[in-house]
Amino acid sequence: MRRHSTRLKALELFASRGFGQTGMRELASYMGLSPGSLYNHIESKQTLLFELIEELYDCLVNGLAPISSGQGNASDRLQTLLAAHIDLHRSKALHFLVAERELHCLDKDHAKVIQNLRTRYENRLVSLLAEIASMDISPQLAALAKSSVSLLNNLPSWLADAQLDSASSSQLMSSIVRASIIGALEDLKCSSLLSNNRRARVDQA
Helix, strand or coil: CHHHHHHHHHHHHHHHCCCCCCCHHHHHHCCCHHHHHHHHHHHHHHHHHHHHHHHHHHHHHHHHHHHCCCCCCCCHHHHHHHHHHHHHHHHHHHHHHHHHHHHCCCCCCHHHHHHHHHHHHHHHHHHHHEEEEHHCCCCHHHHHHHHHHHHHHHHHCCCCCCCCCHHHHHHEEEEEEEEHHHHHHHHHHHHHHHHHHHHHHHHHH
8 A cells, every 4th residue: 555655656746747857855755755765665766657657558458458359349349448548547647647758768678568568459459440440450550549549548638628527528538539530440441442443443454
């Protein structure tokens, strides 16, 4: 319990001050620790940042990603996944903020671990999008999934000042992301159909 509360304090400080602007003495004070005892609670400031971001992506990969291959039709599963991702901001808003804003502060090895976790999550979304559109997985679908995850990670903070109740805000955000995905899928399907028609005409010529 003590460890959890001190980590939350560190998360609050990184979110408000920024990782690079947070000194070790300030971190210790904010966590309610003496500077000399800080390293009894954390390995390093860098490792602490990594663990906080990893905690978020563990939730996405292990908690939300299985929704993409669960029961029900693909469109319903997408809607459920979007709603669950947005709802996760209720309990991990600061995790999302720090993960998006401070990721560049991680060293190469830690950043690679986070990128692998994010890629696993994106890959589950790619497979779901391919199922919805009845298309093969392609670089275009991968890019759509990547941009959609970025939108899901950031949209709630962008709309934080909107004068909406929680339910209305969640519904609006889900609608925004879903509309962007479905619109992009329709465009990709049309582009693919046009390309196939052109190839067919060339083959017949």
